[in-house]
Amino acid sequence: MTMADDDDDFLFQDEEEDEDAHEGDELVPGMPPWQVLIVDDDAEVHAMTRLVMRKFAFQGRGLAFISAYSAAEALTVLRGEHDIAMILLDVVMESEDAGLKLVPRIRDELGNRAVRIILRTGQPGQAPEDDVIAGYDVNDYKAKTELTARKLITATITALRAYHHIRTLERSCQGLERVAGLGLFQVALSGPSAAAGAALDQIAEVLEQPAEGLFCVIHGTDRLAxxxxxxxxxxxxxxxxxxxxxxxAGALATLLRRPGELRHEFTDGAMTLVWPLTAPAQRPLPMAGLDDGGATAILHLHLVRPLDEIGRRLALLMMMRIADALVTAWALEQAREPG
Incomplete structure (x- = not known):
C-alpha cells in the first residue's frame, strides 16, 4: 500500500518543532541502540521514519532500524533477531489484514510477549481501532494521517520504556532462578578453596562476564596478609x-576502611564484594590455622561491561549465598580434623 502525499505532510509538518522533544536524551558512546523493526510495503514510509527519528535517543541509546516489506519477511527477521524492542507494523500489505495476522504469530508462535507493537494504517476505517485493540495483542494503533513526528516520538518513548521494564523483570526472574540453582553447598564438601573457585566461576556465569578475578578471606585487621x-x-x-x-592489592584493601565495615564497590571495569563470615550462632567464624576472630570474604571480579542495577543486586544476593557456603565448607573442614 502506498502512503498518500498528504499523509507525508503529517509526518513532517512538525518536525522542526520536535527537535527539542528528545533534546534531554543524549547518546552515550558504547551504549547499544534500541532495535526497531519497520514492517511496511512502502519504501517511502521506511525512509521517512528513519529521517524523522534520526536524532532520537532514549536512556542514552539511539535507534537501529531493520526493514521488512511484508509480514512474511518480518516473521523471518523476528525468528533470527531476539532483541527487537518495537515493531512499527502496517496493517495492509500483501493482503488487507497481513499486519493483523502477523500479531498472533509473533505473540503465540514465536512466544514473543516483550516486543512492543504499534500498528500503523492508512485506512483506519477498514480495521476500527476499538476492534483491533480488543482483538489483538498490540500496544498502540495509529492512523498514518495522525502520526505526526511528535506523536511518533511520544509513542516510541512509551514503547521503549515499557519494553525496558519487561526485559528488566525477565532478567531479574531469570537471574534469581539461576542463583537458586547454584550448587555451592555441594562444592563446599570439597573444602573452602573449591567453594571459592566455584563461586568465581558461577558468579561470572550468572552475570555473563568472563571469569577473571580472585576470592580471598581477611582475618582480623591485617588486610594484606x-x-x-x-x-x-x-x-x-x-x-x-x-x-x-x-x-x-592496595586498591582492594582500601575497601575495608574499618574492620567489619562492608565496602562494596562497582566501577565500569570491576566489582568488589565484601561480606562477613559468621557462624550460624552469629559468632565470628574461627578459621583453621588462625586465632579465633572475625573473618571477611572479598570477591573481586573484572568486568568487560558495567553492571546495571539488576546485575548489582544479583551479585550481592549471590555473595550472601557464597558466604554461607564458605562458612559451611570451613565448618566441615574443622569437623574432619582430629581432636
Whole structure:
C-alpha cells in the first residue's frame, strides 16, 4: 500500500518543532541502540521514519532500524533477531489484514510477549481501532494521517520504556532462578578453596562476564596478609598466596576502611564484594590455622561491561549465598580434623 502525499505532510509538518522533544536524551558512546523493526510495503514510509527519528535517543541509546516489506519477511527477521524492542507494523500489505495476522504469530508462535507493537494504517476505517485493540495483542494503533513526528516520538518513548521494564523483570526472574540453582553447598564438601573457585566461576556465569578475578578471606585487621583462596584469569596462580602479592592489592584493601565495615564497590571495569563470615550462632567464624576472630570474604571480579542495577543486586544476593557456603565448607573442614 502506498502512503498518500498528504499523509507525508503529517509526518513532517512538525518536525522542526520536535527537535527539542528528545533534546534531554543524549547518546552515550558504547551504549547499544534500541532495535526497531519497520514492517511496511512502502519504501517511502521506511525512509521517512528513519529521517524523522534520526536524532532520537532514549536512556542514552539511539535507534537501529531493520526493514521488512511484508509480514512474511518480518516473521523471518523476528525468528533470527531476539532483541527487537518495537515493531512499527502496517496493517495492509500483501493482503488487507497481513499486519493483523502477523500479531498472533509473533505473540503465540514465536512466544514473543516483550516486543512492543504499534500498528500503523492508512485506512483506519477498514480495521476500527476499538476492534483491533480488543482483538489483538498490540500496544498502540495509529492512523498514518495522525502520526505526526511528535506523536511518533511520544509513542516510541512509551514503547521503549515499557519494553525496558519487561526485559528488566525477565532478567531479574531469570537471574534469581539461576542463583537458586547454584550448587555451592555441594562444592563446599570439597573444602573452602573449591567453594571459592566455584563461586568465581558461577558468579561470572550468572552475570555473563568472563571469569577473571580472585576470592580471598581477611582475618582480623591485617588486610594484606589475607590469603587468596582461589583465582581465575590473571589471578590463576595466586591461590594460597597473601593478598599483598597481588599487584592491585592496595586498591582492594582500601575497601575495608574499618574492620567489619562492608565496602562494596562497582566501577565500569570491576566489582568488589565484601561480606562477613559468621557462624550460624552469629559468632565470628574461627578459621583453621588462625586465632579465633572475625573473618571477611572479598570477591573481586573484572568486568568487560558495567553492571546495571539488576546485575548489582544479583551479585550481592549471590555473595550472601557464597558466604554461607564458605562458612559451611570451613565448618566441615574443622569437623574432619582430629581432636
Amino acid at each position: 589475607a590469603r587468596i583462596l582461589a583465582g581465575r584469569g590473571r589471578y590463576q596462580d595466586a591461590a594460597g598466596h597473601p593478598l599483598a602479592t597481588v599487584a592491585d
